[in-house]
Amino acid sequence: MRSLLLPALLAMSLAAQDKPAPVRLAPLRVSPASTVTQEIGISRIELSFSRPAVKGRKIWGGLVPFGEVWRTGANNATAITFSHAAKVAGKDVPAGSYGLFAIPGEKTWTLILNKKAKQWGAYDYKKEEDQLRWEVTPQAGVFLEYLEYRVLPVDPGNAMVELGWEKLRVSFLVAFDTKGIYWSQLEDTLKKAPDSDWVPWFQAARYCQEQGIEPQKALAWIEKSLKIGENFQNHEIAARIYRNAKRLPEALSHLQKAIDLSRGKAPKDYTENLEKELATWKAAN
Numbered sequence: 278m279r280s281l282l283l284p285a286l287l288a289m290s291l292a293a294q295d296k297p298a299p300v301r302l303a304p305l306r307v308s309p310a311s312t313v314t315q316e317i318g319i320s321r322i323e324l325s326f327s328r329p330a331v332k333g334r335k336i337w338g339g340l341v342p343f344g345e346v347w348r349t350g351a352n353n354a355t356a357i358t359f360s361h362a363a364k365v366a367g368k369d370v371p372a373g374s375y376g377l378f379a380i381p382g383e384k385t386w387t388l389i390l391n392k393k394a395k396q397w398g399a400y401d402y403k404k405e406e407d408q409l410r411w412e413v414t415p416q417a418g419v420f421l422e423y424l425e426y427r428v429l430p431v432d433p434g435n436a437m438v439e440l441g442w443e444k445l446r447v448s449f450l451v452a453f454d455t456k457g458i459y460w461s462q463l464e465d466t467l468k469k470a471p472d473s474d475w476v477p478w479f480q481a482a483r484y485c486q487e488q489g490i491e492p493q494k495a496l497a498w499i500e501k502s503l504k505i506g507e508n509f510q511n512h513e514i515a516a517r518i519y520r521n522a523k524r525l526p527e528a529l530s531h532l533q534k535a536i537d538l539s540r541g542k543a544p545k546d547y548t549e550n551l552e553k554e555l556a557t558w559k560a561a562n
Contacts, residue, residue: 308351315428317436318455319462321360324377324438326350328423336443337381346389346399347379349440350424354378354402356394357438364452365390366411375408379440379447386413386447411449418446459484467498478502479511486518496522509539513551525562532558 308327315322329351334340341347348354358374366388374394380387390408393401424442431437434455439448463481470477479502485495495518502511516531532555539548 313426318433320453322428323358324426326355327352330423348399349377349379354396361458366449413447415445415447420444475502475505483514509535
């Protein structure tokens with residue numbers, strides 16, 4: 278009996294596996310889903326949300342009651358993701374994804390980052406899972422039929438996140454330690470870099486030269502890049518590093534090599550600009 282039953286069960290299992298997936302219509306959502314992504318330095322802020330519409334309704338103190346937790350969108354709770362550790366409204370927040378909630382008030386709002394990023398609405402929201410709460414003051418804005426998020430870069434380390442809907446907007450600042458984050462990436466990259474590739478050593482040296490930091494490391498890295506493979510790019514950066522170190526003879530030599538190697542390989546105006554710079558350096562000597 279057992280020997281007959283097992284083949285039958287196996288046949289039923291295989292038949293179930295061969296059964297085509299059911300045919301379904303994609304849902305037509307009244308509040309369309311949207312994603313906003315913005316890079317700040319090498320960090321990233323991403324907001325995933327759904328856009329409800331006003332549709333002639335009273336929003337603040339009506340559809341969105343005062344004094345109650347709101348999902349800051351429609352359908353799933355709005356989620357905000359930080360690729361690196363950040364400061365939100367001046368407070369430390371680890372990298373990761375969070376549910377973005379609000380408690381709107383007539384004069385002030387409480388904004389909330391909740392550790393549970395994926396949840397439907399605010400029905401399963403729990404205060405004890407909050408990562409951060411802070412107060413903001415809403416501002417008047419242009420009328421927006423559909424809810425909108427914007428992430429506006431302020432400088433290489435800061436961005437303003439703004440929610441706007443109906444005639445109101447609220448915003449908050451997100452800050453990254455861009456220099457620290459970039460330096461960590463730089464060190465990790467050089468640990469993995471082979472001794473046969475001139476590019477990462479050149480990139481690290483150029484970053485130091487442009488930022489005016491770590492001159493000794495910049496010098497060692499550009500020399501390593503040159504040893505692997507000489508070209509007009511690493512000779513130019515070498516020239517600038519040596520000039521910053523007040524070692525003008527070496528700087529002039531490297532800049533001349535950059536000019537010679539750039540002919541026919543770089544745009545003509547690049548070479549001409551280096552030639553003008555070489556003349557200026559010599560005149561200042």
